[in-house]
Amino acid sequence: MADRDVESPDRPEVISLSFPARADLVVLARFAAATLASRASFDVEEIEDLRLAVDELVVSFESVQAGGTVHMQCTHTGGTVTIECSVEPGVTTHPSEGVAGEELWGADVELSKLLLDALVDEHGREYREGGPCVWLRKHRANAVS
Amino acid sequence: MTRYVGRTSQLEPLRAGTRKVRNVTKVSEDHVSEDKAPIVVVEGEVDLAVAPSLRERLKGVVAEGHPTLYVDLLGATFLDSTALGVLVTTRELCHHNGGELNLIVDNPRILKVLEITGLADVFPIYQSKKAVPTTGRADEVARDG
Numbered sequence: 001m002a003d004r005d006v007e008s009p010d011r012p013e014v015i016s017l018s019f020p021a022r023a024d025l026v027v028l029a030r031f032a033a034a035t036l037a038s039r040a041s042f043d044v045e046e047i048e049d050l051r052l053a054v055d056e057l058v059v060s061f062e063s064v065q066a067g068g069t070v071h072m073q074c075t076h077t078g079g080t081v082t083i084e085c086s087v088e089p090g091v092t093t094h095p096s097e098g099v100a101g102e103e104l105w106g107a108d109v110e111l112s113k114l115l116l117d118a119l120v121d122e123h124g125r126e127y128r129e130g131g132p133c134v135w136l137r138k139h140r141a142n143a144v145s
Numbered sequence: 146m147t148r149y150v151g152r153t154s155q156l157e158p159l160r161a162g163t164r165k166v167r168n169v170t171k172v173s174e175d176h177v178s179e180d181k182a183p184i185v186v187v188e189g190e191v192d193l194a195v196a197p198s199l200r201e202r203l204k205g206v207v208a209e210g211h212p213t214l215y216v217d218l219l220g221a222t223f224l225d226s227t228a229l230g231v232l233v234t235t236r237e238l239c240h241h242n243g244g245e246l247n248l249i250v251d252n253p254r255i256l257k258v259l260e261i262t263g264l265a266d267v268f269p270i271y272q273s274k275k276a277v278p279t280t281g282r283a284d285e286v287a288r289d290g
Contacts, residue, residue, distance in 0.1 A: 023192075023193040023194040023197075024194040026192060026193050026194065027190070027192070027194075048254055051223070052223070052225060052258070055192060055193075055223075055225045056225060056226055059193050059225065059226065059227055111226035111229050111230060111262050112226045114261055114262050114263070115225075115226060115258065115261055115262065118261040119261075
């Protein structure tokens with residue numbers, strides 16, 4: 001694990017997280033992003049911005065069905081945090097989590113985009129291995145470019 | 146004064162001596178403003194997990210015959226686009242019924258989200274419950290241009 005006080009631009013710190021696609025678990029994404037941002041010495045305002053941005057990233061999928069799995073990778077290198085997120089479709093789910101394939105959420109894309117535009121330096125969407133992948137990048141304010 | 150138990154399925158007037166109920170959605174008990182409009186108190190992190198119950202709660206209040214209401218976000222610490230979407234649709238419902246949806250907000254983080262999305266200019270916003278009008282509309286919170 002990287003030392004918090006010793007920044008190593010050549011050696012990225014990576015947190016990978018997978019969790020069931022459930023609305024009440026999106027908080028895990030916010031927690032992971034905030035933790036990495038803190039380790040990257042982001043200030044409080046930047047951490048809060050990133051928490052909201054990663055939430056918007058996760059909910060920005062046009063459609064997420066029950067039984068799916070959210071995969072997230074957070075990378076910190078040289079004062080920059082990059083977060084990539086994808087959703088793997090699933091066919092089974094715990095009975096308490098709803099019917100497999102039932103739509104859990106679909107984003108208010110317009111509001112999400114406004115927030116992401118304001119909160120991070122870059123964000124985007126691309127298709128990888130047949131599925132959408134959304135990503136964002138935020139630089140620490142005083143990071144050496 | 147009518148007070149309501151914090152349930153999402155329906156609103157029930159509190160009987161004298163009934164304990165206040167806080168539910169897991171963090172939409173807590175309601176109060177009534179001096180101008181007889183209900184105040185729905187929303188606390189904690191208002192995100193994808195809370196938005197559906199908040200939507201039902203607000204729809205229920207309007208259906209009870211209160212086209213004008215206040216949403217007290219003084220205890221809210223996080224608000225994402227899904228929560229904003231609920232507020233926007235409820236506002237439309239209020240307008241359709243000849244009323245208005247007002248917000249009570251003093252948290253700079255919540256105000257920032259409203260500013261970014263342009264909704265700070267859409268909702269009447271009050272900085273405290275004391276600022277809520279006794280009759281008609283009080284002066285809204287001064288916002289940065």
